[in-house]
Amino acid sequence: xxxxxxxxxxxxxxxxxxxxxxLGLAGIALALLIGVICAAVQHFQVPVLRRIxxxxxxxxxxxxxxxxxxxxxxxxxxxxxxxxxYLCGVVGLAFLGGSYMAExxxxxxxxxxxxxxxxxESLGMNRAQTMRYIIFPQALSVSVPALIANIIFLLKETxxxxxxxxxxxxxxAKDLIGMHYNTTESLFLLVIFxxxxxxxxxxxxxxxxxxxxxxxxxx
Amino acid sequence: MAFLExxxxxxxxxxxxxxxxxxxxxxxxxxxxQIYGVIGLSGAGKSTLVRCINLLERPxxxxxxxxxxxxxxLTDAELRKERQSIGMIFQHFNLLMQRNVLxxxxxxxxxxxxxKKDARKKALEYLExxxxxxxxxxxxxxxxxxxxxxxxxxxxxxxxxxLILCDEATSALDPETTGTILHLLQEINKKHxxxxxxxxxxxxxxxxxxxxxxxxESGRIVESGLVSKVFNDPQSEAAKRLLLxxxxxxxxxxxxx
Numbered sequence: 001x002x003x004x005x006x007x008x009x010x011x012x013x014x015x016x017x018x019x020x021x022x023l024g025l026a027g028i029a030l031a032l033l034i035g036v037i038c039a040a041v042q043h044f045q046v047p048v049l050r051r052i053x054x055x056x057x058x059x060x061x062x063x064x065x066x067x068x069x070x071x072x073x074x075x076x077x078x079x080x081x082x083x084x085x086y087l088c089g090v091v092g093l094a095f096l097g098g099s100y101m102a103e104x105x106x107x108x109x110x111x112x113x114x115x116x117x118x119x120x121e122s123l124g125m126n127r128a129q130t131m132r133y134i135i136f137p138q139a140l141s142v143s144v145p146a147l148i149a150n151i152i153f154l155l156k157e158t159x160x161x162x163x164x165x166x167x168x169x170x171x172x173a174k175d176l177i178g179m180h181y182n183t184t185e186s187l188f189l190l191v192i193f194x195x196x197x198x199x200x201x202x203x204x205x206x207x208x209x210x211x212x213x214x215x216x217x218x219x
Numbered sequence: 220m221a222f223l224e225x226x227x228x229x230x231x232x233x234x235x236x237x238x239x240x241x242x243x244x245x246x247x248x249x250x251x252x253q254i255y256g257v258i259g260l261s262g263a264g265k266s267t268l269v270r271c272i273n274l275l276e277r278p279x280x281x282x283x284x285x286x287x288x289x290x291x292x293l294t295d296a297e298l299r300k301e302r303q304s305i306g307m308i309f310q311h312f313n314l315l316m317q318r319n320v321l322x323x324x325x326x327x328x329x330x331x332x333x334x335k336k337d338a339r340k341k342a343l344e345y346l347e348x349x350x351x352x353x354x355x356x357x358x359x360x361x362x363x364x365x366x367x368x369x370x371x372x373x374x375x376x377x378x379x380x381x382l383i384l385c386d387e388a389t390s391a392l393d394p395e396t397t398g399t400i401l402h403l404l405q406e407i408n409k410k411h412x413x414x415x416x417x418x419x420x421x422x423x424x425x426x427x428x429x430x431x432x433x434x435x436e437s438g439r440i441v442e443s444g445l446v447s448k449v450f451n452d453p454q455s456e457a458a459k460r461l462l463l464x465x466x467x468x469x470x471x472x473x474x475x476x
Contacts (some may be wrong), residue, residue: 006458118275119313123327123378124303126295133326212317 002107004184008071009176013189016172021197022088023166027093031154032147034064034094035101042102043109053102060099066160068092073164085166100150109135135194141212148205155198221248221284222414223255223382228281229246230267233307235454241267242278243438249431254415256429256446258422258461264438264471265418269386272416273305274298285382293374303331306375310387312367314374321355324374331378338377345373349403358363365396383407389424401427422465424451434458 038053040046060068069092076083111137120130162171174188177183241264249255252317256344260264270276272283274290276417283290285301293301324342329335346352349369359367368388375383385404389397405428408415425432432450432452433443436457442449453459 094364115311115313118270119307119309121275121299122273122302122305122376124299124301125327125330125332126299130329133330134315138315141317166427176326 001184001188002182005180005182006189009182009185012172012176013169013193016169017165017193017197018159019166020155020158020168022073022090022095023161024197026090027158027217028097028151028154030090030094031097031101031150034098035103035105038098038102039134042106057099057102060095061103064165065092065096065157068095069160078129085161085164088164089158089161089166093157096157097150097154100153101147104143104146104150105139107146108139108141111142112138116135144212145205145209148201148209152198152201152205155201156194159194209214220287222251222253222286223249223416224282224284225268225272226282226284228268228271228278228283230264230271230276231265240438242271245281245435245438245440247440247443249414251414252408252412253431254378254405254417254423254429256417256419256432257435258419258425258432259435259457260420263435265420265435266386268435269384269416269418270381270409272384273307282304286295293388294439303327303378304381306378306380306383308368308375308383308388310390312359312364312371312391314367314370316359317360319356319358320351320362320370323359323370324377327374331337342373345376346476347372348376348407349373352356363396365390365400368392368396368400369403372400372407376407380413382415383415385415385419387419388417390421397421398427404428422450422461434461460462 038057041049041053069088070085070093072095073085073088076088116134116138117130120134125133158168159170161168162174165171167175169190173186176186225245225247228242228245232239232241232242245264245268247255247257257268268274271278271281272290274283278291281291285305290298290301301415314320315326318326321339321342325335328338330343343352343355346355349372351369351373354362354366354370359370362370368382373476374395388404389400392400393435401424404415404417404476407413415428418426419425429446431444431448433440434449434455434457435441436455441457442453442455449458450462453462
């Protein structure tokens with residue numbers, strides 16, 4: 001492994017990492033939003049919408065991201081919706097992540113026992129107050145480990161973005177390998193950059209999990 | 220004049236396995252300042268009955284009169300207001316894990332519109348009253364079962380209740396802790412003249428705490444009256460069976476020692 005090549009490639013990977021993180025965060029933010037909506041719709045059994053949410057969750061979870069990206073990238077322009085690679089990446093990631101986030105939120109909501117609601121009502125709280133002060137905080141602390149796992153999973157999934165010509169980390173590595181055959185240096189930097197993005201997320205996640213003490217109810 | 224009156228309560232649950240008639244015409248009345256016990260084996264309808272009093276469950280038929288006001292006729296907003304003066308204590312305490320003891324007691328006061336500062340001051344007074352002022356900043360996980368139940372009692376007291384409902388309040392506690400919680404409830408009843416309805420399957424709770432008792436079996440009250448009378452001279456089969464359960468336990472305890 002040659003040091004000068006690493007130094008030469010470093011800025012390119014840096015640029016790609018910034019793009020990867022930006023697109024990843026945008027997709028994750030959208031996925032969280034979709035997740036909250038789907039979980040709420042299913043938890044409160046909103047007619048019609050809950051069926052749509054259930055179908056979406058199954059389609060999204062049971063198709064690969066690569067297929068979803070191709071579908072968006074090549075399919076949408078055919079029916080007249082213009083798209084670009086970045087939008088395609090973000091939407092694809094949100095489409096995939098939304099279902100995982102929905103399931104994480106839903107398991108949290110379902111984990112809060114009915115007696116917590118009764119207890120809140122017996123203290124004179126209305127539905128909104130019960131949700132805000134009693135159900136939601138407890139549901140969230142149950143969901144946190146799953147949400148963090150999903151965030152890490154989605155950040156890793158950004159590595160298929162290169163398939164729709166987004167110049168992310170994976171694209172950069174493949175490109176450099178193709179041009180100069182410096183395979184070792186490129187792959188080394190690729191691993192290092194993914195670790196630099198994901199390790200802080202993992203560590204912050206475990207600290208958060210410990211702080212939330214999500215282990216019990218009705219204590 | 221009766222303080223609390225239940226008139227012909229009926230409640231049927233429609234489940235996937237068919238209808239379950241939980242209450243089949245239950246009536247009783249409680250005088251002001253009294254501790255009224257309802258005893259029965261599991262499945263007798265006790266939990267449903269106590270939830271009908273503050274309308275966590277709405278009875279299919281019948282009325283609940285609290286100080287001559289019909290609870291079943293209240294609007295949702297009126298009912299929520301009324302519930303703030305009806306405290307409820309549960310078997311598993313139902314404290315919020317993420318909040319410390321003080322904040323657990325403050326929450327219902329803040330919801331009722333009391334300022335944070337006043338709520339804290341009052342909460343500390345009530346924690347003092349249940350003997351837990353030194354645990355104000357502890358989290359529920361750091362407390363024993365008995366201490367958690369004391370927090371729940373302080374939280375109920377903070378609502379200045381005129382009626383307290385106890386749903387198996389001591390069933391998750393060991394015998395010694397049960398004794399101290401019963402003693403605390405009695406003290407609260409004497410000091411503040413708060414009426415209580417106590418639901419339990421333990422005879423000891425009725426004996427040590429209650430003035431009057433009703434025996435509930437399969438959704439009906441089969442016997443009621445002064446505790447001394449019902450327990451010394453049981454008329455119904457259900458009451459006799461409860462006594463037998465207790466005697467057996469006593470004998471087993473005797474041979475164990």
